[in-house]
Amino acid sequence: MSSPHWLAPVASAPVDATVPLPGSKSMTNRALILAALATGPGRVVRPLRSRDTLLMADALRGLGVGIVEDDGAWRVSPNELIGPAQLDVGLAGTVMRFLPPVAALARGEVAIDGDPRSRERPMGPILAALRDLGAEIDDGGREAMPFTVHATGAVRGGAVTIDASGSSQLVSGLLLAAPRFAKGVEVRHEGPPVPSAPHLEMTVQMLREAGAVVETGDDVWRVAPGPIRGRDWEIEPDLSNSAEFLGAALVTAGRVTVPGWPAKTTQPGDALRGLLAAMGAEVSYGPDGLTVRGTGTFTGLEADLHEVGELTPVLAALAALASTPSRLTGIAHLRGHETDRLAALVNEINALGGDARELADGLEIRPRPLHGGVFHTYDDHRMVMAASVLGLAVPGIEVENVATVGKTLPDFTDLWSGMLAPRTPTGKG
Missing domain, CATH: 3.65.10.10 (Enolpyruvate transferase domain)
Structure with a gap:
């Protein structure tokens, strides 16, 4: 009988992909x-x-x-x-x-x-x-x-x-x-x-x-009281949902570009530029969008994530794979999100052999060799994203209830497998 879980794919080579994301x-x-x-x-x-x-x-x-x-x-x-x-x-x-x-x-x-x-x-x-x-x-x-x-x-x-x-x-x-x-x-x-x-x-x-x-x-x-105008709203790509794709560039020493990244935005996900650079990524912005390149190794992160707490699950997964310890603070409020995200991340990372512990307002994560196992998601879309990042480097991670990612990104598994698919060389005539 087949497993009811989704087996997170392992990256067999550095990713090299452009990943268009749906709206915020x-x-x-x-x-x-x-x-x-x-x-x-x-x-x-x-x-x-x-x-x-x-x-x-x-x-x-x-x-x-x-x-x-x-x-x-x-x-x-x-x-x-x-x-x-x-x-x-x-x-x-x-x-x-x-x-x-x-x-x-x-x-x-x-x-x-x-x-x-x-x-x-x-x-x-x-x-x-x-x-x-x-x-x-x-x-x-x-x-x-x-x-x-x-x-x-x-x-x-x-x-x-x-x-x-x-x-x-x-x-x-x-x-x-x-x-x-x-x-x-x-x-x-x-x-x-x-x-x-x-x-x-x-x-x-x-x-x-x-x-x-x-x-x-x-x-x-x-x-002030007053009328609200009817108008057209142009929705930007969801930058927070780019975290796991851009993080894949670090994990696999590859390249990921997210097209349509706004030059100026109020979305918290824009902070990924600085956060991933602090972990050792090469980050560039241009007409094609935001591009992140991995260099073969990346370090842990010490950061106050109070303003960008939704990025925590993916950053915690990266921290578990990094070369040095991480300390993520300012996120006590995540205990009241879709699940208690701090407890959930500690439970699931440690169940795979990791070393994560809760702080009063955050997480401390020390890298250790990880092994496969079931990764529970607690009906939380961002836990699916965190598990997928770990699965790039750790064979055998089975993601429980991957469908919960449909909360914000229904096409996640297709986008993820598409990112990992080998690129077909284009011949020149």
Whole structure:
């Protein structure tokens, strides 16, 4: 009987590949929200089509928003938001944090729930904030899903203070809907630093591109009430999803180019340029995109990943294969992601013979010879990506539930095998 697991392919030679990536999940879901709340129609061009973004589109349809295919784009027609509705957020942080403020603008009851693990993810701060801003929400005192929004068609808005140290999405969710609140919103953060600051910059920039008036200060964001313009949103490639492909260049001493890499972006994945260079990669940028070349050996990494925590699983896998120890810090908040990513990475790396341990706010990884075995993924797409990087150098790594990578990159296994396929020499006549 065949194994239910996916055997991560070993690289038989240095990779030499150009890997075009689909659109950014973070940009796609922000664009869908802004388009749904706009005063006129718009399009999301080259959107990511993955579980997270399809959940967002389906939830907005459930509230009455028109979203249809339009020559490779999504055409969005805003309508009056109405209930009753039952919305499924899956395990998508952007969906579970961005939807409740939108649901509060509807008329009728809107019930929101998701996968079992989603009920453990931090939601209390945004639910409390929405109540302070005038929304009525019944969560049975759980401060988590499932909950029901008793929406009246409008939200008062105003000033609110929250602790967003668990996720920047708690702030972004409030800001994206804020122009439609009667008084707008002033969000003030009090607590440990908010993680993933680039994602907040993305939210602010996209709001401004849609015509909203946004002011920012130290741990404070103000959005004035006003119309959101319908427009076309051009979605960039998902740079965070490039980490494992670019990392393959280091592991195999090869070359990987990601075309369409923006010269300037708010995506956290852009930090890969400096992080991979610090590990010994040759990184170059040009008209063809971003290119990473491995040199045959690479070192560990000492880095504060507070702003780019989503890159941690792949960087941890690289660290386990590096020539020197690594220390990755500033990522205590990853314990509240799709899974407890710190515990999961330690468990799975050590189960393969590695030497990883948790720190109060991160990971310490010392390279050791690894062996094959089952790599559990905990319904976490980035654990699949980490396992695949290890599998390039370690025969016999069996990835449990590889399909969970469809959360953000449904075509992952095809892209991965395509990257590893030998290149066919082109003859010259």
